[in-house]
Amino acid sequence: MRIGVLTSGGDSPGMNAAIRTITAVGIGRNHEVIGIRSGFAGLLEGDTIKMDLPMVNGISAFGGTILGSARSGVFPTPDGQSRACSRIRDLDLDALVIIGGNGSLTGAHKLAEQKPCLIAGLPASIDNDIGHCGLAIGVDTAVNTIVEACDRISDTARAHRRAFIVEVMGRHCGFLAMRAGIAAEADAILYGEAKREEGELMESLRDVLRKCFSTWHKNRALIIKAEGVPVSTSLMAERLQEYLDEDTPGVDIRHTILGHVVRGGRPSAMDRVIAQRLAFGALLALEHGLHDFMMSWDIETDFGQKTPDPHIRIIPLSEALAETERLLNGTSEVTKGRMALLNQVEDLLFL
Numbered sequence: 001m002r003i004g005v006l007t008s009g010g011d012s013p014g015m016n017a018a019i020r021t022i023t024a025v026g027i028g029r030n031h032e033v034i035g036i037r038s039g040f041a042g043l044l045e046g047d048t049i050k051m052d053l054p055m056v057n058g059i060s061a062f063g064g065t066i067l068g069s070a071r072s073g074v075f076p077t078p079d080g081q082s083r084a085c086s087r088i089r090d091l092d093l094d095a096l097v098i099i100g101g102n103g104s105l106t107g108a109h110k111l112a113e114q115k116p117c118l119i120a121g122l123p124a125s126i127d128n129d130i131g132h133c134g135l136a137i138g139v140d141t142a143v144n145t146i147v148e149a150c151d152r153i154s155d156t157a158r159a160h161r162r163a164f165i166v167e168v169m170g171r172h173c174g175f176l177a178m179r180a181g182i183a184a185e186a187d188a189i190l191y192g193e194a195k196r197e198e199g200e201l202m203e204s205l206r207d208v209l210r211k212c213f214s215t216w217h218k219n220r221a222l223i224i225k226a227e228g229v230p231v232s233t234s235l236m237a238e239r240l241q242e243y244l245d246e247d248t249p250g251v252d253i254r255h256t257i258l259g260h261v262v263r264g265g266r267p268s269a270m271d272r273v274i275a276q277r278l279a280f281g282a283l284l285a286l287e288h289g290l291h292d293f294m295m296s297w298d299i300e301t302d303f304g305q306k307t308p309d310p311h312i313r314i315i316p317l318s319e320a321l322a323e324t325e326r327l328l329n330g331t332s333e334v335t336k337g338r339m340a341l342l343n344q345v346e347d348l349l350f351l
């Protein structure tokens with residue numbers, strides 16, 4: 001087969017490991033592998049490169065993506081998609097592997113509907129907001145990066161007996177805040193899915209800070225806030241400072257927005273393994289003629305087609321996208337389960 005591979009949307013650590021496996025294993029299994037630069041934008045331009053082994057050896061250790069990525073404004077339009085199909089036919093691709101988050105997988109499914117070639121998706125996004133996928137490529141590294149940053153912040157916070165708000169990426173999904181918050185011993189974890197009203201949210205944070213500094217005489221308080229919480233982090237810090245001045249004079253608050261720091265860096269061993277196994281599974285599925293599917297890691301339900309790898313399932317892209325919508329609007333059982341779990345410990349976090 002002649003197999004195209006592209007990375008699209010926000011990059012995530014582990015994308016390179018996936019590119020390497022598609023290339024190295026693909027060549028090893030007698031396929032020709034064509035890299036497409038800059039995501040769907042590069043596909044529209046026909047910006048390609050024939051992949052070989054020297055290009056991919058050693059790249060698993062690096063964050064970002066050697067193929068480059070982009071958020072294309074043109075591709076989502078019907079005209080963009082039909083141009084992309086023509087381009088795929090011009091390139092004579094038998095299959096295309098699209099590595100990216102939910103926007104990219106939506107694009108993959110739209111392309112698949114026109115079937116210019118076999119289409120496979122690999123879930124890669126630090127946000128972990130992809131339906132029917134327990135861990136997307138990049139999430140593990142991002143969680144570790146956040147925890148390391150919080151540990152550093154905690155050192156200085158304890159030295160000065162301060163409170164900190166740390167805002168983390170995740171777009172509309174609170175997974176990174178939830179998981180990193182537990183690991184970093186946060187005193188409060190804020191995520192958009194809880195849909196808490198601002199006044200009530202601020203009062204509960206005031207209560208947490210009181211308990212931290214007055215009741216338990218802690219020397220630092222850490223609030224992890226997902227970027228999906230619709231309250232400005234700096235305004236939140238200002239308001240909490242006013243509360244602290246009344247309740248525990250002398251205690252200051254600071255805030256840090258980690259931003260893109262969370263998206264870069266050396267992929268964890270776990271992300272490299274997930275990426276390589278998903279990519280290998282995708283190659284095998286394509287060799288069997290499968291189309292319009294996503295490979296999924298450690299799904300929390302019994303959904304999807306089993307594979308010889310016990311961690312991996314094959315999910316129709318349409319189903320993955322429908323569940324993604326439910327994840328984000330809070331109606332997915334997975335979202336409800338994550339929130340229920342956190343609700344049970346929320347009042348104990350500051351202990």
Ligand code: F6P
Nearest residue numbers: 010101125126127169170171263
């Ligand atoms: O989807 C990944 C992500 O890093 C989100 O967490 C974040 O909201 C967004 O991308 C940032 O996008 P950009 O890099 O285009 O600013």
